[in-house]
Amino acid sequence: MIRQRQPAEGPIMKEQYKNIYTISALQKGPRLLLVAGVHGDEYEPMLAAMELCGRLEGRLEKGTVTIVTVANETAYTHGQRTGTDGLDMARICPGNAAGSSSEAAAAALSEQIVAHDYLVDMHTGGALFDIYPLAGYLLHQDPAVLETQRRMAAAFNLPLIWGTDASPDGRTLSVARDAGIPAIYVEYGGGNTVSTTIVAAYVEGCLSVLRYLQMIAADGFEQQPDKIEYHVEDPAPDGGFLQGKMLSAFDGIFLPEVVPGQQVVTGQRWGTVADPLTHRQYPVVADRTGLVLFIRRSPRVKTGDSLGGILNINNDNNERQS
Ligand SMILES: [Zn+2]
Numbered sequence: 001m002i003r004q005r006q007p008a009e010g011p012i013m014k015e016q017y018k019n020i021y022t023i024s025a026l027q028k029g030p031r032l033l034l035v036a037g038v039h040g041d042e043y044e045p046m047l048a049a050m051e052l053c054g055r056l057e058g059r060l061e062k063g064t065v066t067i068v069t070v071a072n073e074t075a076y077t078h079g080q081r082t083g084t085d086g087l088d089m090a091r092i093c094p095g096n097a098a099g100s101s102s103e104a105a106a107a108a109l110s111e112q113i114v115a116h117d118y119l120v121d122m123h124t125g126g127a128l129f130d131i132y133p134l135a136g137y138l139l140h141q142d143p144a145v146l147e148t149q150r151r152m153a154a155a156f157n158l159p160l161i162w163g164t165d166a167s168p169d170g171r172t173l174s175v176a177r178d179a180g181i182p183a184i185y186v187e188y189g190g191g192n193t194v195s196t197t198i199v200a201a202y203v204e205g206c207l208s209v210l211r212y213l214q215m216i217a218a219d220g221f222e223q224q225p226d227k228i229e230y231h232v233e234d235p236a237p238d239g240g241f242l243q244g245k246m247l248s249a250f251d252g253i254f255l256p257e258v259v260p261g262q263q264v265v266t267g268q269r270w271g272t273v274a275d276p277l278t279h280r281q282y283p284v285v286a287d288r289t290g291l292v293l294f295i296r297r298s299p300r301v302k303t304g305d306s307l308g309g310i311l312n313i314n315n316d317n318n319e320r321q322s
Contacts, residue, residue: 029063040075045122048202125190191297245309
């Protein structure tokens with residue numbers, strides 16, 4: 001279905017394909033892809049994507065913006081991270097057009113990624129985690145791509161800029177990496193609520209990336225104050241893999257005792273796992289010193305579930321700290 005919402009003389013928005021909207025300016029320019037809903041339980045990115053459709057319509061000066069409001073529809077339909085096939089779309093890119101629902105969605109999204117010049121993939125902690133606001137990128141081997149990613153991440157204006165090992169596959173960012181397309185992802189909050197603060201930050205962040213790419217004029221959009229606190233680049237293998245951190249040694253109900261952004265030291269109380277079947281309470285402590293990058297918000301934990309993660313921040317790896 002093609003839906004025209006604007007007179008033909010201005011930038012028009014059309015529904016290009018299911019959940020995919022394109023806004024094109026008359027003047028040629030960068031092609032930017034904004035993605036929400038790779039994970040079906042991350043709602044702020046979807047709301048930001050919807051709002052951006054309205055905010056950009058008629059205001060784009062140069063190039064094309066494609067907005068994906070829900071990348072994995074069966075995951076969203078069930079309000080869960082993975083599709084109904086049980087697959088995490090952020091592990092199976094570039095997907096398979098003839099495969100299961102998530103594989104086909106990954107193939108459709110990957111096709112979009114390689115047809116664009118820049119990618120912003122928006123996430124949250126979903127139902128499980130609350131994450132410190134960050135804009136991340138892979139430490140791309142091409143210095144020009146890497147520098148553009150740093151600038152896009154800085155433009156997005158969240159407290160943490162985080163560059164990590166470029167080797168993981170299956171991600172939207174790895175599809176972009178292989179095509180030499182500058183790409184960032186953003187994470188913020190999560191935990192079974194919807195935050196209008198996060199929606200607003202994502203809308204402003206995307207608009208700021210559009211300004212950086214000179215696709216919209218600087219005037220008419222309010223410049224936000226600089227919110228960047230940390231810029232960390234860590235090439236350690238799988239350093240950006242959130243689910244792999246601080247695994248619970250116990251089964252029970254998790255009560256967090258720290259919040260994202262807090263500084264903790266090794267051994268500091270992180271939370272408690274209470275087991276109502278055995279009447280036992282197990283203290284959980286920080287396994288290293290650093291910044292609380294994310295913490296579990298979903299109460300029911302099983303042995304081996306992640307309870308959160310700590311980011312090592314020091315003078316060597318933080319450019320912003322003085
Ligand atoms: Zn996600």
